[in-house]
Structure formats: C-alpha cells, structure tokens
Amino acid sequence: MPSRRSHRKSRYGCIECKRRRVKCDESQPECTNCFNRGTECFYAPREVEWVQPPQIVSSASRPKSPASSTTPSSSGWMGGNDAQPQAADLNLSDMELLLQWCSSTYATMAHDRKFEHIYQYILPKEGLEYPFVLHGLLALSALHLARASDPAAKARYFSIALEHQNRALSLFRPVISSINHDNSHTIFAFASLLLQLAFAIPPCSPLAEAHDCVQDLIQAFTLCRGLREIIGASWHWVSEGKFADVFKQVDDTKHWPLPETVEAALFQLRYLNESRGRRFEHHDADCYGAAISHLKDMMEIYQDKPHRFELALRWPFGLESDFLKLLKEHDPMVLVVVAHYCLVLHHFRHHWWMEGWSFRVAHSIWDQLDETWRPCVYWVVKEVGLEV
Known part of the structure; x- marks a missing residue:
C-alpha cells in the first residue's frame, strides 16, 4: 500500500475522483478513493492570492488630525492629556x-x-x-x-x-x-x-x-x-x-393749559424781549422770540406727559445758530431765556441723568447776571429751589 501523502486542498478535487465522477473526500489527508485503489492522488493546484496585512501603527507615532484636540478621550471630555481649545478671558x-x-x-x-x-x-x-x-x-x-x-x-x-x-x-x-x-x-x-x-x-x-x-x-x-x-x-x-x-407714535397734543405762574413768567419774558427790541437796535428780538416760543410749546406738550423727558432735549434741537453764538458769549438776554429753560429741566429732575441740572444751571446764571438782570429770573430760580 502506498504511503500516505500530504493532502492539499484543491478547488477541483483530485484527478482520479474527477475521472470516476465520484465525490472527492477532501477532508482527509489523502483522497479515500485514491487510497483504496492504491493510486497516487493529484490535486489541481489553486492560485494563492496574497494580501498585504494591515500595518499596525502605534499611538505615539500616529499623526493627529486638526480636530483631535476637541475629540473626547476614553475618559470623556474632561479627561485626557490632549490640549483643549482656550477661550478668551472674560471682560467682567x-x-x-x-x-x-x-x-x-x-x-x-x-x-x-x-x-x-x-x-x-x-x-x-x-x-x-x-x-x-x-x-x-x-x-x-x-x-x-x-x-x-x-x-x-x-x-x-x-x-x-x-x-x-x-x-x-x-x-x-x-x-x-x-x-x-x-x-x-x-x-x-x-x-x-x-x-x-x-x-x-x-x-x-x-x-x-x-x-x-x-x-x-x-x-x-x-x-x-x-x-x-x-x-x-x-x-x-x-x-x-x-x-x-x-416718531409716528409721538403724541404732541396739548390737553392741559400751563400753570398760571408759568404762564405769567413766560408772558413777562416775551414782554421783556419785545420791549428791548424796540429800545435797542442791536437786540435781535426775532432770535430770542423764536427760542421763547419753542420753549412755551415744549412746556404745553408735557403738562399731561410726565415721562416725556425727550422734550427737554428737543428744545436745544430747535435753537438757531445765532442763539447758540450769543449763549457762548454769555449774552444776558440769552441767559435769562435759558434760566426759564430750567423750569423744563426741573420738571424732569426725577430722571437720574437730569437730576440737579435745573438747580445748578439756575445758580450759575444767577451768579453771572448783574443786579439789572436778576429781577428777570428771580421767580424762576426760586421755583427750582435756589435760595436768593
């Protein structure tokens, strides 16, 4: 009996089994059919296709991706030794x-x-x-x-x-x-x-x-x-x-008249301007008169609108450049008109960013006017709390 030979797997089975058209027992080291007949067992060779095994790269030599610093480690977002992105310091x-x-x-x-x-x-x-x-x-x-x-x-x-x-x-x-x-x-x-x-x-x-x-x-x-x-x-x-x-929802209607004392003070102011305009050629009655009329208009609007403090800011917007020029020169008539503007500032004195303006401006104007002009502002400075 021939010696047992190495039995290699084959895709087709052995030649003897193929010739005899019988099933080849490939599970044995040598085909049983061939062994029983005492013949040599030949298997058709199979082409072997080799595949390069994947290369194992250590973590130390593996390049980091740009986003690796924001990738959680195995210990979570709070763990690991990778550098984390730094936020700018807060401006407290x-x-x-x-x-x-x-x-x-x-x-x-x-x-x-x-x-x-x-x-x-x-x-x-x-x-x-x-x-x-x-x-x-x-x-x-x-x-x-x-x-x-x-x-x-x-x-x-x-x-x-x-x-x-x-x-x-x-x-x-x-x-x-x-x-x-x-x-x-x-x-x-x-x-x-x-x-x-x-x-x-x-x-x-x-x-x-x-x-x-x-x-x-x-x-x-x-x-x-x-x-x-x-x-x-x-x-x-x-x-x-x-x-x-x-702007569209601004209510400039006038529902209430001015208090009698304020009305009287403005009347005296208009009379002073007109009389000086008749007496002194250099007195620009139109310039002063426009500022006085605009001031009266603002006062009439805010009588029933205690929170409309923007009216205090609207008055200087309506001033002419000539009036502002005279104010910079500390013209007495302009100072008298501005003293009456203190009534507006005093009306809105409870707003923190307007608090104290009426008193301080009236005090400064009183100090700058001489004895000839002070009677023109006496009632006003008393009204805003200045003791004179």
Whole structure:
C-alpha cells in the first residue's frame, strides 16, 4: 500500500475522483478513493492570492488630525492629556455694565414704556454690528452705577464711562461721512444716546461742584446742533427705518393749559424781549422770540406727559445758530431765556441723568447776571429751589 501523502486542498478535487465522477473526500489527508485503489492522488493546484496585512501603527507615532484636540478621550471630555481649545478671558467689567443696561438702565432711557423693548433688546443687538452703539450703552450703564455708588466706586465707574464714551466717539466719527440707508437708523439711535450722555456726565463727575454748569450746557447744545445736521441729512431714511414707530407714535397734543405762574413768567419774558427790541437796535428780538416760543410749546406738550423727558432735549434741537453764538458769549438776554429753560429741566429732575441740572444751571446764571438782570429770573430760580 502506498504511503500516505500530504493532502492539499484543491478547488477541483483530485484527478482520479474527477475521472470516476465520484465525490472527492477532501477532508482527509489523502483522497479515500485514491487510497483504496492504491493510486497516487493529484490535486489541481489553486492560485494563492496574497494580501498585504494591515500595518499596525502605534499611538505615539500616529499623526493627529486638526480636530483631535476637541475629540473626547476614553475618559470623556474632561479627561485626557490632549490640549483643549482656550477661550478668551472674560471682560467682567463690560459684562457687568451690559447686565446693568439690560436689567435696569434701559428703562431709564426710554421715554415711553412701549419703546422699552427697543432699548433693552434692539439697541444691544445693533451694538454687535456697530460697536460704537454698544460702547454708548456701556457708558450710560457705568454712569448709572456711579450715581448710586460710594465716592470711591463713583470715581471708578465715572472713569470707565469716559473710556467707553471716548471709544464710542472714535468709532462713530468715520461712519458719519458715509451715512446710507442701512446705517442711518443706527446713527440716529446713537445720536440720542450721545445727547443723554451729554446730560448724564456732568452730574456724575466727582468734580461736578467745580464745573461751570452753563458751559456744560453749551457743550450739550453744541452737540445738538451737530447732530441735527447729521439727522437732517438722513431723515428720509430714518423716518422709514426700524425706528420709524418712535416718531409716528409721538403724541404732541396739548390737553392741559400751563400753570398760571408759568404762564405769567413766560408772558413777562416775551414782554421783556419785545420791549428791548424796540429800545435797542442791536437786540435781535426775532432770535430770542423764536427760542421763547419753542420753549412755551415744549412746556404745553408735557403738562399731561410726565415721562416725556425727550422734550427737554428737543428744545436745544430747535435753537438757531445765532442763539447758540450769543449763549457762548454769555449774552444776558440769552441767559435769562435759558434760566426759564430750567423750569423744563426741573420738571424732569426725577430722571437720574437730569437730576440737579435745573438747580445748578439756575445758580450759575444767577451768579453771572448783574443786579439789572436778576429781577428777570428771580421767580424762576426760586421755583427750582435756589435760595436768593
């Protein structure tokens, strides 16, 4: 009997089994049919196809993908030694001011509750696209905090407010020369914030007592003149923009008459202007008369509208350049008219950013007028609380 041979697997079976057309038993080392017959077992060779085995790469030599630093390790997001992305440090001072604006200050800036959402939500959102608006909001928030702080904190918040105001102005100036349909409404909103800043800064200053309040008022009025030109150039866009409702829903109706004492004071003021116009050729009665009429109009509107403090800001917007020029020269007649404007400031004295203006301006005017002019403002300065 022939020796048993190595039996390799074949795709076709052995030649003997194929010839005999019988099933080849490939499970045995040698085909049983061939073994029983004592014949040599041949299997057709199979082509062997070799595949390169996958290469095992150690974790130390494996290159990291760009996003590997943000991929959680086996120990989770908080574990592992891979470097994690670093966030910028938080500016806690700015966050405090923004929180102050969105929770409190916004409500003190809106002259009507139905417009509070504009100040609380829309203006901060505008500030993300136009940073000068955001800096303006933060400056007002810092001043608001300064009003309710101890002397040390007041000085710190006032300094922060000036930084944000200066930053806002530096970012705002390049935009002025390129007013268009898209940014006109934002520029108008920031103009309103600038006016409120102009009135809020002097009373919050640690050196407020040393300031010439009339000079502070002149600066605010000068700002009004400049902003009036800017707004005038874009009014056709602003009146149709996202803040259009602020203008369309303004109620300037006059339901209540002026108090008799105020009416009498304005009558005396008009009489003084007209009589001096007849007596002195250089007296510009028309210039003074326009300011007096506009002042009376503002007073009549706010008689039944105690929260319409924007009327106090509207009066300087209506002043002519000649009136402002005379104010800078400390013209006595102009000072007398401005002293009567203190009645408007006194009416809105409960708003923190207008608090103290009426008393301080009246006091400064009283000091600047001589004995000839003081009787013209005596009732007014007494009305705002000045003891004379």
